Amino acid sequence: MKITAQEEYGLRCILQLAHYPPGEPVSVTEIAEKEGLSTDYVTKLLVLLRRAGLVESIRGVNGGYTLTKSPENILMIDVLQALDEDSFFYHETGGSDLCRQFPGKLEECTHVKQCGIRPVWYSLMQYIYSVFSHITLAHLMREEKGKEFLNKAMEPQQELIQISEGSG
Amino acid sequence: MKITAQEEYGLRCILQLAHYPPGEPVSVTEIAEKEGLSTDYVTKLLVLLRRAGLVESIRGVNGGYTLTKSPENILMIDVLQALDEDSFFYHETGGSDLCRQFPGKLEECTHVKQCGIRPVWYSLMQYIYSVFSHITLAHLMREEKGKEFLNKAMEPQQELIQISEGSG
């Protein structure tokens, strides 16, 4: 299980933008310096975020990037999805969609009917999706200042699957 | 965020072994057929599991692989770690270890002192680690038979970080 570089670095870049007043564009050069990344790479990441409508660009001298919404209204889930369309937690259903990524070569995935693994992935996926749906850029900024919010965000938001823990 | 192919397929293979009585070796050929994978690939996966001490091999005609412990005593966390040493959730500390994977080029990671992102990764990591530490191969087999156990396994096992959810 891996976090991709695009997710990590892209999230850092958009968080940099959140530190500036709305309407004040921040140049790629500045973000790159602050994060220790190349300007070309930061550009690539911001393009992904722009295509997702999370940031917008202003060209020419004194141009740069700004958020399209206030940090309170930008969800971590949307940022991560913009940076990796095939994220683990981004599968709409608990059905065969989850199997499609690792099909094997059989006509039908061996596990379609009696799979013990898929429900685990699915529950985990739901949980992660829920957590990232409750965290905004504003939360991350508050966390930077030591104002922890995570305990609340990490609480499961729903019943997942019926309990039935018999003896060993 | 991604689940690697090795994690997915390796987990499936060891779960196949769990379906057989202890001491009865299962050949690579048989597992490969059941999962729709090539024998060479299944071999590669089982070697990883063997090196981690989770399965053992018996050579020669009528040989194959068996579990080294009963399914009740094989944890999903150990299987996944055997299949991907660099898993997201397998970082011992919440310190700079988590940053080391995505350092950027600065002398010191920009985020060492005031990082709003790392605490999120760390909390999530702890949660996932905890979940996988409570799920055994026996659980997965019960799940196959429709005896759900997941709700209990998905419950957070500990306080994560101090609550402090102020307004907006």
Next chain:
DNA sequence: TCAAATCCTGACCGCTCTGTCAAGTTTTTT
């Protein structure tokens, strides 16, 4: 109008991951 600052885009290179191939070793059976 020219230079500078800035964003835009696609091609590209190297590395890791995925999965295969090939040659070899061990054990059983006949």
Next chain:
DNA sequence: AAAAAACTTGACAGAGCGGTCAGGATTTGA
């Protein structure tokens, strides 16, 4: 012994990811 069934190992090819490069377009300011 010889053949067959099985595991062992390392090399390797293709695809995808991570990150760079080069050339172009837009805007501002002198």
